[in-house]
Amino acid sequence: MDLASLFGxxxxxxxxxxxxxLSGNPMALYWDTGSMILVVIGSLGSLxxxxxxxxxKNIPKYIxxxxxxxxxxxxxxxxxxxxxxxxxxxxxxxxxxxxxKDVEDKFLSDGLRLVVDGTDPLIITKILELEMExxxxxxxxGAGFFDTWAALAPAYGMLGTxxxxxxxxxxxxxxxxxxxxxxxxxxxxxxxxxxANSIALPIAMKLRLNHDKEMLQKEIMxxxxxxxxxxxxxxxxxxxxxxxxxxxxxxxxxxxx
Numbered sequence: 001m002d003l004a005s006l007f008g009x010x011x012x013x014x015x016x017x018x019x020x021x022l023s024g025n026p027m028a029l030y031w032d033t034g035s036m037i038l039v040v041i042g043s044l045g046s047l048x049x050x051x052x053x054x055x056x057k058n059i060p061k062y063i064x065x066x067x068x069x070x071x072x073x074x075x076x077x078x079x080x081x082x083x084x085x086x087x088x089x090x091x092x093x094x095x096x097x098x099x100x101k102d103v104e105d106k107f108l109s110d111g112l113r114l115v116v117d118g119t120d121p122l123i124i125t126k127i128l129e130l131e132m133e134x135x136x137x138x139x140x141x142g143a144g145f146f147d148t149w150a151a152l153a154p155a156y157g158m159l160g161t162x163x164x165x166x167x168x169x170x171x172x173x174x175x176x177x178x179x180x181x182x183x184x185x186x187x188x189x190x191x192x193x194x195x196a197n198s199i200a201l202p203i204a205m206k207l208r209l210n211h212d213k214e215m216l217q218k219e220i221m222x223x224x225x226x227x228x229x230x231x232x233x234x235x236x237x238x239x240x241x242x243x244x245x246x247x248x249x250x251x252x253x254x255x256x257x
Contacts (some may be wrong), residue, residue, distance in 0.1 A: 001065065001068055002068060002206075003066060005067050013198070025195075028181075030044055030187065031254040032187045032188075035184060035191055036190040037216065038057065038156055038159065039156045039191040040191070040195060043149060043155070043156045043192075043195065045151040050147060050148055051148075055145055058142065059145070060239060062145065065142075065210060066202075066204075066206045066207065072213040073247060075249070075250075077105075077108075077217060077221065077224075078220060078224070079224075081221070081224035081237065081241060082234050082237055084096055084224075085125065085232065086234045088228050088231070089234065093228075093229070094116060094124075095186045100116065105217075107221055110127075110131075111225040114127065115224075115225060121226060125222070125226065128222050132218050132219075132220075135214070135218070136211070136215065139208075139214075143208050143211070144204075145204075146200045146201070146203045148199075149195070149196075149199075150200035153192045153193075155188040155192070156192055157190070157191055158189065159190055160185065160189065160192070161186070162185075163184065163185070163188070164182060164184035164186070164188065165185050167184065200227070216244060228252055
């Protein structure tokens with residue numbers, strides 16, 4: 001469980017409910033079934049029109065990734081790559097053949113397999129960069145889905161506002177009708193902003209954050225794979241790979257370099 005996501009949603013909605021309660025207004029004032037249907041179901045309908053079935057099927061997966069804690073231990077990857085470099089310099093690239101079997105990351109194991117097989121460095125680079133590009137496309141599609149929802153929900157909120165204003169103008173002689181129509185106009189705007197800013201945008205931002213972490217891992221792996229193939233000194237390789245990380249995330253021995 002990603003505690004940041006869990007605590008974030010708890011804090012956000014606690015502050016929202018607390019604000020409503022402290023303002024002295026009953027919760028019933030903030031619930032309108034018609035407005036909720038218009039904003040949530042309406043915006044989701046438009047979102048479905050703008051998406052393909054493969055993206056829609058992955059919605060539960062995207063939401064699950066927001067709350068699923070996935071560790072990206074770059075230091076461990078660098079240590080592993082330096083170890084492979086030491087073995088390759090000492091016993092040759094073919095010595096990595098058995099070690100590859102214990103590598104859990106498919107991207108890394110595939111890249112090292114290409115090295116052991118004697119593949120041209122340009123071809124290795126092209127294959128692995130293509131894999132990273134396709135991963136970027138998949139992740140961008142997921143984040144983009146929620147970005148689009150964040151744009152559509154407030155728009156449907158504005159539609160509800162227009163509907164409420166039309167009702168208000170049509171009942172200028174009825175003070176009770178004006179009040180209910182004005183309430184409808186405001187509550188739909190509230191729902192649109194709520195969906196966009198407390199659901200859709202945070203999910204899109206979290207997906208992009210996870211994507212950036214995974215891409216950093218892949219960049220480190222790619223650089224390490226190519227350096228192992230070219231026979232770089234393991235100590236130089238280690239320093240090169242740690243340059244991908246912020247200084248506070250580097251071992252003490254690397255911070256002073």
